[in-house]
Amino acid sequence: GQSLEQPSEVTAVEGAIVQINCTYQTSGFYGLSWYQQHDGGAPTFLSYNALDGLEETGRFSSFLSRSDSYGYLLLQELQMKDSASYFCAVEGISGTALIFGKGTTLSVSS
Amino acid sequence: DAGVTQSPTHLIKTRGQQVTLRCSPKSGHDTVSWYQQALGQGPQFIFQYYEEEERQRGNFPDRFSGHQFPNYSSELNVNALLLGDSALYLCASSLPGQGSGELFFGEGSRLTVL
Numbered sequence: 001g002q003s004l005e006q007p008s009e010v011t012a013v014e015g016a017i018v019q020i021n022c023t024y025q026t027s028g029f030y031g032l033s034w035y036q037q038h039d040g041g042a043p044t045f046l047s048y049n050a051l052d053g054l055e056e057t058g059r060f061s062s063f064l065s066r067s068d069s070y071g072y073l074l075l076q077e078l079q080m081k082d083s084a085s086y087f088c089a090v091e092g093i094s095g096t097a098l099i100f101g102k103g104t105t106l107s108v109s110s
Numbered sequence: 111d112a113g114v115t116q117s118p119t120h121l122i123k124t125r126g127q128q129v130t131l132r133c134s135p136k137s138g139h140d141t142v143s144w145y146q147q148a149l150g151q152g153p154q155f156i157f158q159y160y161e162e163e164e165r166q167r168g169n170f171p172d173r174f175s176g177h178q179f180p181n182y183s184s185e186l187n188v189n190a191l192l193l194g195d196s197a198l199y200l201c202a203s204s205l206p207g208q209g210s211g212e213l214f215f216g217e218g219s220r221l222t223v224l
Contacts, residue, residue, distance in 0.1 A: 033211035042114075042200070042218065043153065048211035087152050091211045097143060097166045098213060100152035 002026040004088055004101035011107045012078050020073045020104045022088035029090040032064050032071045033098060038084045046086075047073065075106070083108045112137060114216035116201050122222045123191050131186045131219045135203030141165075142184040143213065144176060145200040153200055159184050160206055188221075196223045 004024045012018040022032070031050040035043040049055050049064035049071060061074040075082055085105050089098040115134045123129050135142050141160045145153035155168035159178035178184045182203075188195055198220050202213035 031211045042215040043213075044215070045212045050211070089152075089211070097155050097158050097168070098211065099155055100145075102152045103150075 002029070002090055002092065002099045004090065004099070006086075006088060006101045006104045008102070009105045009107070011109065014078055014080060014108060014110050016078050017074065017076050018078060018106065020075075020086050020088075020106070022071045022073075022101060024069050024071070024088070024090055024101075026069075026090055026092070026099075028093045030093060031091050032062070033089045033091065034060075034062050034073045035087045035089060035100075036084050037087065037103070043087065078108045080108050080110065082106060114201055114203050114214050116199075116216035116219050118219055119217065120220045120222075122224060124224050125191055125193060127191050127223075128187065128189045129191060129221060131188075131199050131201075131221075132183065133185070133201030133203075133216060134183045135201075136214045139203035139205055139214065140182050141204045141206050142178060142182065143202045143204070144184070144186045145202065146170075146195075147198040147200055147218070149197075156186070191223045193223050196221060 033048045034046040037043040047062035054063045059076045064071045085103040087100045087103045089100040117132045143158040144156040147153045157167040158165050162178045173189045175187045198218040200218045202215045
């Protein structure tokens, strides 16, 4: 089976940098994805790591270390609109179904 | 370009009833996945359809069934509803194959079971 662990809540102030960690247990996977979900909305794709290392997309970066079974999402220059839930998800080797973590609620204050 | 559309957006049922939820994938996508998201939790994978066949299934009972039509749209059926089935049901579409980790989600159908 697969399981992913994330902190349940993170708080930060506008302009700061925050890192959301994700540790996983899985027998194998193609890659690690990150999604953002605002209250009551659809999850939206942020980033994907197929290989170890850092992927940068604007203010967001994501990192994967397969040897450490660990990844993180880095959000820079935080804005109020970044307040949302963030989910890591693994793409299993048996298909394209994504398995999600329980999510991290990020609260950004002024 | 229409994204993923789901209907209905909200519905209320009573225990023991049956419900059907519908999903139209993003244009050009032929793979549809269904997820259940309870309040404060991450989306839980129910099943995935490709070429009108269930390709992969998560840990959900047989009360949960689905269908995919030739136009790639899909339905999720839940029989003998339980209070615990109250959740947001999300449909996501994608292109087949691995390697992108990207799903396109609809806004969901919020089911309340009384």
